[in-house]
Amino acid sequence: MPVTSNELRFKHVTPANWLNGDPAWTGFAMTTEAWLNGLTDVSLKLSVPLSVRRLFEVARGTMAYSLMFYPLMTVGAEQLFRVVETAVAEMLGDGCEAPASLFAEDRLAS
Numbered sequence: 001m002p003v004t005s006n007e008l009r010f011k012h013v014t015p016a017n018w019l020n021g022d023p024a025w026t027g028f029a030m031t032t033e034a035w036l037n038g039l040t041d042v043s044l045k046l047s048v049p050l051s052v053r054r055l056f057e058v059a060r061g062t063m064a065y066s067l068m069f070y071p072l073m074t075v076g077a078e079q080l081f082r083v084v085e086t087a088v089a090e091m092l093g094d095g096c097e098a099p100a101s102l103f104a105e106d107r108l109a110s
Helices: 032-040 050-067 072-092
Strands: none
């Protein structure tokens, strides 16, 4: 017997519904536009290494597409941790100690 969305608690993707929003988002007060604007309002400075900016875009895109398939929200959140780990590794190099200013609010995002 095929699995159902009710059993999964998120959309069971089929050829007929893959372009439809995930019903798991039903009941959230935020509109699609507000969700996407919130995601696209954040950007990384050009001084951030390209490797970090690429990972960030993957995380952001994954979270945006969670509107279509809700489990991508978790994947996107996990990817954000990867972004942070990569950014810290890029800034510290091999075995350097992190300066207090590393985590300053205006350091990475604009």
